[in-house]
Amino acid sequence: MAGRKAYPLLAFLLTLVVPSLLNAGELYGISKPSAEVALSFTLQGRIADVRVKEGDRVLPGQTIAIQDTAIIEARIRQVRLEAESRVEVEAAKAESLQREQEVQKIAQAHEEGAATDLELERARLEVEIALLRMAAAEEKQAIASHRLEEMLVEKELHYLRAPTAGTIERLQMEPGEAPPAFEPIALLVSNNPLWIEVPVPLRVADTISPGDEIAFVFPDGDEGVGVAIAIATVADPASETVLLRFAMDNPSNRRSGERVRFSHPAYD
Secondary structure, three states: OHHHHHHHHHHHHHHHHHHHHEEOOEEEEEEEEEEEEEEOOOOOOOEEEEOOOOOOEEOOOOEEEEEOOHHHHHHHHHHHHHHHOOHHHHHHHHHHHHHHHHHHHHHHHHHOOOOOHHHHHHHHHHHHHHHHHHHHHHHHHHHHHHHHHHHHHHHHOOEEEOOOOEEEEEEOOOOOOOOOOOOOOEEEEEEEEEEEEEEEEHHHHOOOOOOOEEEEEOOOOOEEEEEEEEEOOOOEOOOOEEEEEEEEOOOOOOOOOOEEEEEOOOOO
16 A cells, blocks of 8 residues: 555656656766675674774675674683593493493303303493493584584674775764674665666657667766666656666766766657
């Protein structure tokens, strides 16, 4: 229901905006970031370190902030000892070898009539028990190894990292704070590539296909080439336009939010 109610308002706004964006022989669009990511921790915890400030440009995987990891690191050290220790396994293996040697002796004594059937059967059973203890010790160590892997993954959740290259547009955290899990505490904006969204008349949209290149002119006179990456499948009936999106390389990290112009022969 909410989505249906939004369409009349959108149509009304477009009737106001689109005429100002369309001049004879010229089309205008607005440059936008190709990514706006609200960053948050997935676990609640005290922030121990913030490694960026507003306006900093970051690379993919770069650390933005770190929560206190003292507790998880202590647990990791304990489980690492369990995962790497071979004492219990080696002890069980030694016991198994000892039981096998005892079986051989009792079996020889049994052949000579110096040991009963019950004694031989009991000795063989002790071997089976020792083998099971060795298997249990190895399984216990494997479980500890899996727990160690899980804890290392959990520790990584205490690190807030940039998912893509961009600029820290907003930062809402300080060391010592403990924001709730999933609360946005930083905004990462990527203007490279730069997106340009243009409402164009239907006859113009019909002449443009994904992959087509269009030259754009910025307010200061700089020019660039955008590649069509998306064409809306639903036209706006009020303005008889279709929204097109272009992607433009922006290595200089030019700001978004500018009114951008391009000329098109299909619109005269």
